Amino acid sequence: MTLYAVTFYVLAAIVVLSTLLAIIQRQVIHAVVYLIVSFFATGLLFYLLGAPFLAALEVIIYAGAIMVLFLFIVMTVRAESGEDKGEIYQWLPAVILGIISLFVGGVLIFEIPGSKTGLSTGMATPSAFGQFLFKNYWFPVEIASFLLLIGLVGALYLGRRESRKGSEDRR
Amino acid sequence: MIVPYGNVLLLAIILFLLGAVCSISRRNLLMILIGVEIMLNAAGLAFVAASLKWRLLDGQAFVLFIFAVAASEVAVGLALIVYSQRRTGSLNADQYNQMKG
Amino acid sequence: MKTILFFLLFFPFVGGFILAVIGRYLPRRVAEWIACASVLGSLLMASLAFGAAGEKRYLLTLFDWIRVGDLSASMTVYYDHLAAIMALMVTFVSSLIHLYSVSFMRDDRDYVRYFCYMNLFVFSMLVITLADNLVFLYLGWEGVGFCSYILIGFWYSDVANATAGRKAFVLTRIGDVAFGIAIALFFLILDQLSIFSINSKAASLSAGTATLLALLLFWGAVGKSAQLPLIVWLPDAMAGPTPVSALIHAATMVTAGAYLLMRLFPVIALSSNAMVIIAAVAAFTGLFAALAALGQKDIKRILAYSTISQVSYMFLGIGAGDVTGGMYHLLSHAFFKALLFLGAGCVIQALHEEHDIFKMGNLRQRLPAVFWLYLVGSVSLAAIPPFGGFFSKDRILLSTFGHPEPIYKFLALIAEIGAVITVLYTFRMFFVAFLERPSLQEDFRKKDLKIPKFMVWINAPLAILAIFAASLNFPEVFGGKSWLAHYLASIPGGIPLSPASAPLERSMEIGSGLLNIAVLIAAYFLYRPEARFLGRPTPVVFRQRLEELLSSGFYLDRLYQVALVKPYQAMARILWLKVDEGVVDDQFDATANIFRFFSSGLQLWTTGRLSTYLKMLLLGFTAIVSALALGWYYLR
Numbered sequence: 083m084t085l086y087a088v089t090f091y092v093l094a095a096i097v098v099l100s101t102l103l104a105i106i107q108r109q110v111i112h113a114v115v116y117l118i119v120s121f122f123a124t125g126l127l128f129y130l131l132g133a134p135f136l137a138a139l140e141v142i143i144y145a146g147a148i149m150v151l152f153l154f155i156v157m158t159v160r161a162e163s164g165e166d167k168g169e170i171y172q173w174l175p176a177v178i179l180g181i182i183s184l185f186v187g188g189v190l191i192f193e194i195p196g197s198k199t200g201l202s203t204g205m206a207t208p209s210a211f212g213q214f215l216f217k218n219y220w221f222p223v224e225i226a227s228f229l230l231l232i233g234l235v236g237a238l239y240l241g242r243r244e245s246r247k248g249s250e251d252r253r
Numbered sequence: 254m255i256v257p258y259g260n261v262l263l264l265a266i267i268l269f270l271l272g273a274v275c276s277i278s279r280r281n282l283l284m285i286l287i288g289v290e291i292m293l294n295a296a297g298l299a300f301v302a303a304s305l306k307w308r309l310l311d312g313q314a315f316v317l318f319i320f321a322v323a324a325s326e327v328a329v330g331l332a333l334i335v336y337s338q339r340r341t342g343s344l345n346a347d348q349y350n351q352m353k354g
Numbered sequence: 355m356k357t358i359l360f361f362l363l364f365f366p367f368v369g370g371f372i373l374a375v376i377g378r379y380l381p382r383r384v385a386e387w388i389a390c391a392s393v394l395g396s397l398l399m400a401s402l403a404f405g406a407a408g409e410k411r412y413l414l415t416l417f418d419w420i421r422v423g424d425l426s427a428s429m430t431v432y433y434d435h436l437a438a439i440m441a442l443m444v445t446f447v448s449s450l451i452h453l454y455s456v457s458f459m460r461d462d463r464d465y466v467r468y469f470c471y472m473n474l475f476v477f478s479m480l481v482i483t484l485a486d487n488l489v490f491l492y493l494g495w496e497g498v499g500f501c502s503y504i505l506i507g508f509w510y511s512d513v514a515n516a517t518a519g520r521k522a523f524v525l526t527r528i529g530d531v532a533f534g535i536a537i538a539l540f541f542l543i544l545d546q547l548s549i550f551s552i553n554s555k556a557a558s559l560s561a562g563t564a565t566l567l568a569l570l571l572f573w574g575a576v577g578k579s580a581q582l583p584l585i586v587w588l589p590d591a592m593a594g595p596t597p598v599s600a601l602i603h604a605a606t607m608v609t610a611g612a613y614l615l616m617r618l619f620p621v622i623a624l625s626s627n628a629m630v631i632i633a634a635v636a637a638f639t640g641l642f643a644a645l646a647a648l649g650q651k652d653i654k655r656i657l658a659y660s661t662i663s664q665v666s667y668m669f670l671g672i673g674a675g676d677v678t679g680g681m682y683h684l685l686s687h688a689f690f691k692a693l694l695f696l697g698a699g700c701v702i703q704a705l706h707e708e709h710d711i712f713k714m715g716n717l718r719q720r721l722p723a724v725f726w727l728y729l730v731g732s733v734s735l736a737a738i739p740p741f742g743g744f745f746s747k748d749r750i751l752l753s754t755f756g757h758p759e760p761i762y763k764f765l766a767l768i769a770e771i772g773a774v775i776t777v778l779y780t781f782r783m784f785f786v787a788f789l790e791r792p793s794l795q796e797d798f799r800k801k802d803l804k805i806p807k808f809m810v811w812i813n814a815p816l817a818i819l820a821i822f823a824a825s826l827n828f829p830e831v832f833g834g835k836s837w838l839a840h841y842l843a844s845i846p847g848g849i850p851l852s853p854a855s856a857p858l859e860r861s862m863e864i865g866s867g868l869l870n871i872a873v874l875i876a877a878y879f880l881y882r883p884e885a886r887f888l889g890r891p892t893p894v895v896f897r898q899r900l901e902e903l904l905s906s907g908f909y910l911d912r913l914y915q916v917a918l919v920k921p922y923q924a925m926a927r928i929l930w931l932k933v934d935e936g937v938v939d940d941q942f943d944a945t946a947n948i949f950r951f952f953s954s955g956l957q958l959w960t961t962g963r964l965s966t967y968l969k970m971l972l973l974g975f976t977a978i979v980s981a982l983a984l985g986w987y988y989l990r
Contacts, residue, residue: 086255094264101268101291105275110283117287124294130255131301133313140297143320148290148327155331156283159338175969176277180270183976186983187266193986197259201305206313214310215317222314226321233325240332273975277968285964346964 086203089130096123110156114149121145131201135208261302268295282334282344286327293323355406356414359431362399362441363416363480365392370473377466389469390452393476397445404438409844411435413486413550420489425541432486432550436616436681436845439838440483443685447605447692448476450812454696455597457809458703468508472601475501479606482613488537488547491614495533495578498607499526505602506594518593525587529577529611536570539563549617553846556620567621568628572635575611579665582639586914588662592654596699599654604661604695605688612668612684616677620846623675630761633673633754637765640666640772647779652709653698656783660735661691663772667750670769674762676753678827678842683750685838686742686823690734693816697728700813701787704805714787723810725788727817732784734820736777738874739867742823747773748863749827756858770866777870781877829859 097120104116125140191197206214215223272291279285297316304312338344369392377385412433420427431437452472459465478497485491500523507519537547543563546552559567575581580588591603602608615622615632622628640663647659664687671680702709704721718725734743751773755766827838 084255090256090260094260097264098267098271101271105271105279105284105288105291110281110287113284113287117291120291121294124298127298128301131261132305133301133316136297136301136313136316139317139320140294143324144290144294148324151327151331152283152287155335159283159335159344172280173274173278176274176972179969179972179976180274183273183972183979184266184270186976186980187270188263190979190983190986191259191262191266193983194259196306197262198257200257201255201261201302203255204305204308206304206310211310211313215314218311219314222318226318230321230325233328237328237332240329240336273972277965277972280965285968 086130090127093123093127093130096120097127111153114152114156118145118149121149132204132206133211134205135211138208258302258306262299265295265299265302268292268298280345280347282337282346285346286330286334289330290323290327293319293326355403355412355433356416358399358403358406359412359414359433359484360416362396362403362445363431363477363484365395365399366473366476366480368392370470370477373466373470373473377470380466382465385466385469386456389473390449390456392473393445393449393452396476396480397442397449400438400441400445403433404442407433407438411844413548419487425547427487427489427547429490430486430548431484432548433484434845435842436613436677437484439681439685439842440613441480443688444476444479444483444606447688447816448472448479448601450816451597451601451605451692451696454600454699454809454812455595457806457812458595458597458699460806464508468505468595471501471505471508472598475505475602475607479610482610486549488540488549488552491549492534492537495530495610495614498602498610499523499530499578502526502591502602502607505598506591508594508598512593515593518587518590522587522591525584526577529574529584532570532577533574533614536567536574539567539570543567552618553620556624559621559624561625564621564624565628568625569631571615571618571622572628572632575614575669576635577611578614579608579611579669580662581611581666581669582635582642585639585643585662589650589655589658592652592658596654596695596702599658600692600695600699603658604691608661608665609668609684609688612665612672612680615669615672616680616845619672619677622672623846626759629673629675630759631673633670633762633765636666636669636673637754637768637772639663640670641768641775644772644775644779648775648782651712653701653711653714653783653787654695654709656711656779657691657694657698660776660779661687663776664691664735666772667747667769670754670765671750673765674750674754674757676750677845678839679746679749679753681842682827682838683743683746685826686734686746686820689816689823690731690743690820693727693813693820694731694735696813696816697724697731700724700805700809701728703809711783711787716790717788718790721805721810727810727813728784728788730817730820732780734823736780736874737773737866737870738777739863739870740824742820742826744867744870745824745827745829745863748866749829751866752859752862755862756855773866774869774873777873778877778880781874782881785878785881829863 100116100120100123104113104120107113107116121140121144125137125145128134128137128140269292272288272293272295274288275291276285276288279288297319300312300316300319304310304316334344341348369388372388373385377388380388413430414433415428415430417429418426419429452469455468455472459468462468475498478494478501481494481497482491483494485494503519503523505519506522507516510516510519540552541547543559544552544555546555556564577584588603588608592599594603622632643659643663643666647656647663650656650659664683668680668683668687671677671683701714701717701721701724704724705714708714730741734741737744737747739745751766751769754762754769825837827836829836
């Protein structure tokens with residue numbers, strides 16, 4: 083077992099554990115904090131798997147931007163969360179189906195030829211990645227930027243304060 | 254030599270299913286959205302591992318697009334949640350059953 | 355050169371684009387300036403290109419557009435002498451008409467829409483003019499068709515206008531289909547879509563293929579140029595604003611069909627059968643439309659039929675193998691017909707939308723400037739020597755007459771009759787509308803006739819060109835230089851297949867010139883204000899019938915209605931009531947009932963609860979993954 087493998091298993095354990103803890107939290111705010119840990123560890127995994135640029139992005143976008151957005155919303159939206167108190171039947175079907183899928187998926191994964199060969203280390207430097215991206219995927223990048231713009235506009239539109247007339251109509 | 258390729262994929266599928274279970278069993282709209290984020294993240298992990306295995310940068314490029322999709326999805330999704338909370342005062346997904354056939 | 359041609363094409367496009375996007379927010383003056391400036395810029399570029407090109411020809415690729423396998427449709431321009439002249443004419447006429455439109459549309463609130471479409475039209479027309487790739491050309495071809503449709507129906511609140519637009523669109527589409535087929539055939543047979551390569555490879559075509567291609571191209575041109583049997587849309591197209599009629603339905607778009615045949619002349623020239631057909635259709639269209647023009651009362655409809663008849667002379671020139679003659683007539687026709695239309699626009703607006711020439715009259719005193727301009731246009735249209743129209747039309751008649759095939763002598767005779775009738779209808783319109791008529795009611799004559807001075811004087815350049823168009827190609831037998839003929843000598847078909855001998859040319863030109871003048875004098879006695887039958891209350895039955903026949907354009911519309919539209923409607927009715935409702939619908943109803951039965955069971959499942967749906971999603975996912983695993987296991 084190499085040092086790399088040890089790092090991987092430690093990180094994988096952190097990721098799985100923190101995600102598991104996140105999804106069973108009753109308070110959304112706790113879940114978000116656990117998830118930040120999970121995403122940090124995933125970012126380190128990305129680094130280990132030779133994607134330093136994506137590791138940075140993972141920390142900045144997922145752990146930074148997205149989760150902070152969630153925190154903001156949790157703080158702005160004061161409403162009953164709608165959770166029932168610890169009912170097992172609520173979890174049961176999902177967990178059973180999940181375990182079946184996991185079993186079948188695991189079997190499938192290890193049937194793939196070459197899945198048991200080890201990954202050798204490698205590193206895509208950010209500049210190489212950037213060169214590659216803009217040489218081969220410049221058009222999808224443009225489309226992605228457009229998608230972000232549309233997301234921005236859509237969020238603005240949905241989040242705008244409604245006119246007084248509209249709110250009167252509803253009541 | 255880090256670990257076998259299959260182990261990374263297994264980690265990815267575990268993460269994915271955790272996200273799926275979260276989306277399904279929670280009633281809170283915010284938690285459903287969080288589950289979706291976890292699933293997207295798991296897909297990204299699988300892509301990065303595949304990119305390393307075949308020494309092709311395309312996998313990493315796709316992760317970038319997943320990030321873009323996740324970011325815009327979260328922006329619109331959260332805006333929708335705020336909007337619907339304003340309308341109904343609840344975050345319970347099962348309160349939105351106006352589409353009942 | 356590439357830059358010049360690029361700007362030549364894209365000035366009007368950019369103008370139209372700006373107007374389309376932000377035109378509504380601009381002040382009126384600014385929008386008008388953008389529209390005019392973009393076309394004027396194009397004119398400047400066309401002149402620069404004309405000067406810079408000299409004797410050279412250019413084949414330039416502006417953009418790659420579509421590239422699939424062997425098929426490449428790039429935005430390529432082929433700038434030869436033909437395109438140079440045509441581009442100059444198009445930009446010049448459209449610049450004047452844009453300026454004129456500023457005055458003409460001064461009271462219309464939809465000016466942005468108008469100028470936007472006009473600019474787009476100029477762009478599409480320039481694409482037709484310059485394009486080398488046939489697919490690129492087709493883009494312009496459909497572009498002008500679209501702009502024509504939308505501008506005919508410009509005042510869409512009146513149903514008749516919208517219908518006229520639709521009619522034009524559908525009828526030109528009949529031709530466009532043939533053109534599309536021709537493009538596909540060119541690609542199949544020659545593996546080429548470039549006009550330049552097609553022309554250089556044309557000799558390898560077999561006679562039968564060449565005839566087929568030539569006839570398909572001609573059919574496409576017939577639709578666009580309103581020749582027989584697709585002429586009926588053009589008179590109705592006069593529903594649009596008058597400057598639109600002048601630009602699209604007189605000077606440029608309707609001549610695009612003839613221009614297309616000139617561009618691809620090497621293909622046409624391969625098939626003498628196709629040439630005879632083109633010439634014959636053209637000759638009969640010319641006579642037909644001239645007769646129909648003789649029976650119209652609406653000043654714009656007279657001009658429309660006259661356009662059809664004049665365009666047919668261009669086709670006759672092509673059919674007789676004389677591209678230079680066709681192009682010469684295209685040029686002089688563009689000038690005098692635009693002049694006539696714009697003059698008619700002045701008259702119509704001055705008389706508060708009065709189109710009937712028999713309600714006009716006495717315009718010589720009331721609109722003296724328009725009177726002179728209109729006179730110049732009329733004598734040019736009527737081919738009175740030494741005005742522009744005379745030499746161009748006579749050159750075509752001459753090359754038709756001089757063609758070795760005997761049938762051309764007959765066609766030349768028909769065309770000559772058409773030319774004589776042209777003189778008649780032109781001066782019928784002119785004398786009736788402009789001379790004093792005591793029979794008109796007094797109050798009408800005193801109506802206030804105010805139109806902007808600018809609207810009249812902007813026509814002056816056109817009038818000057820109509821007068822001096824003769825000097826473009828003054829025949830050598832009369833001591834001229836034949837500048838145009840020399841300039842166009844380098845293009846395919848530029849030199850007539852069978853040049854006429856000098857004595858024949860001289861005698862024929864003098865003869866037909868004298869004939870035209872004689873008919874003009876006869877027209878004066880027929881249609882002068884004091885002519886007895888003008889005011890006659892009840893015409894003889896025969897005359898009435900004849901007038902009806904002529905004014906309806908030989909009942910062509912009604913024929914199409916009875917022969918094509920009615921049976922189609924009847925068939926559609928049977929299909930709808932019997933087949934569709936009786937058979938098809940019942941089947942669907944039965945099917946729907948079965949589904950309704952089953953779905954009532956499924957309905958219970960749709961709880962509307964998000965969590966249920968998500969559970970189903972995961973269930974499906976699990977099922978799919980398991981199926982995959984099972985399949986994998988057994989197939990291994």
